[in-house]
Amino acid sequence: MDTAYAPQPRGSRVPMGLRAPFSGHAWRGYLYLFLSVPLAVLMFAYAITVISLGAGLLVTFLGIPVLAGGLAGTRALGGLERARARALLGQEVAEPEPVRAAKPGLLAWVGAVLKSGASWRHLLYSFLHFPWALFAFIFATTFWAVGWGLLAYPLWRWTFPDYLGQPGIQIMGDGYGHGLYLDTPLETGLTSAVGLLIVMAGPWVIHGLTQVDRVMVHGLLGPSSLASRVSELESDRGVVVDTAAADLRRIERDLHDGAQARLVALAMDLGLAKEKLAEDPEAAAKMVDEAHGEVKIALQELRDLARGIHPAILTDRGLGPALSALAARCTVPVTVSVELDRRPAAAIEGIAYFTVSELLQNVSRHARATSATVDVWHTADRIMLLVRDDGRGGANTEVGSGLAGLAERLHAVDGLLVLDSPNGGPTSITAELPWRG
Structure with missing residues (x-):
């Protein structure tokens, strides 16, 4: 999760807005923008050279291997960019899918590199990141430099009359010596206040600029969605x-x-x-x-x-009667409500049944409840299961627990398990499964 500027620590008397320009996060973001310029120039020049050389040699048999080697080089540079984003922005981006040749040999490897979408995304990053890196660095540097300059204006305003022959910063003028200058104590104070606002806004401007880099690194240098x-x-x-x-x-x-x-x-x-x-x-x-x-x-x-x-009643009569029979065997009184206009796929129906079965077993063994309810309904393309009990609560999905294993099994079929179980109860567990009817 991106935590641009963490909440103010307890005991700190300095407002977060005043601390932000001096925070390590802000300066790491600026360092990222600063380093982006030489690296972007390097990657852009490399990409142009690779494309030009590969295209120029296409008339010979060397063009395609040269292009494949160049694409492999962009993947290596992409690894450097991922490492930089991880170190300075705290962004973890997984490596893209590796190049897999169908068989050993140089020709098979060349074909695999050229067919790899990740290779071409790295090349595209080299082209797109160059103009953005220049803009982001220049904008951030200018913005923050202006802010610090205006904030410190009372300290260096003496340079105008001593070296420029004018009383202060000129706001407007007619070219004949007439103009509006920031030279009075009030104007100097207001200029410094404006500078303070710009300086305070600087970290958020830098964060916004680096967000674009985050999107580019994740979208072009990471694994594809497929x-x-x-x-x-x-x-x-x-x-x-x-x-x-x-x-x-x-x-x-x-x-x-x-x-x-x-x-x-x-x-x-x-x-x-x-x-x-x-x-x-x-x-x-x-x-x-x-x-x-x-x-x-x-x-x-x-x-x-x-x-x-696999209970016979589930096959013969469906989820409603099967859950009612399951509830009748529970040691705690259970109220069952099933609102399904038709039956889902048999596999999903079975998973739903055994999910409720395991949850009711937990109620019987651990919850110390006096009653429980089971609600099942169909919404859009999902089947929803809600099991509540009035027990002691405190259930969790830590690794090794029964609920953790159940959550993994549901996730394996694109399902979801959501737990709400404060100490003292009550406990509500919602399971979501694809309908696939």
């Missing part, structure tokens, strides 16, 4: 894969420790009952009866496991 989106999707894919692997491990653990272990014990009990059937029918009948109870428990565990994978 590349950023691809990188984000790759990261989201990793989250989805990790989540799916964790779910498979959970299902495997539940089967191994639950239904599978119970069925193994059931098989052993039935084997013992079979052996006792001839010699002790009553004991065998009792063991069969116990095995029948184990079968019921195993079936219930399998139903619960299947419900955890």
